[in-house]
Amino acid sequence: MPIRKKPQVQGEGDYEAARRYRRRQADYLVNNDVEKAAVRAAPRSRKEAEELAAAEAAGKKRARGEDRAVRRRSAPLAVPSIRGRGSRH
Secondary structure: OOOOOOOOOOHHHOHHHHHHHHHHHHHHHHHOOHHHHHHHHOOOOHHHHHHHHHHHHHHHHHOOOOOHHHHHHHOOOOOOOOOOOOOOO
């Protein structure tokens, strides 16, 4: 009897792709200087910064709305509760 491969789940449920992404991301963080990469990726001139801002605005113009994750990143970090998730205090 031949061995059947499990069908690959594609889309948001592609678990193997998620594992590969997390593994590569962790490897990058361990093996590279992230702050130096951020400095290299920064705009080199005022003109380049304006072009990037214009491209971002053009992309947002077609978007449905602001991504909630973007707003969360800019919000101050909340102090985690020591009482647990369901606590009302």
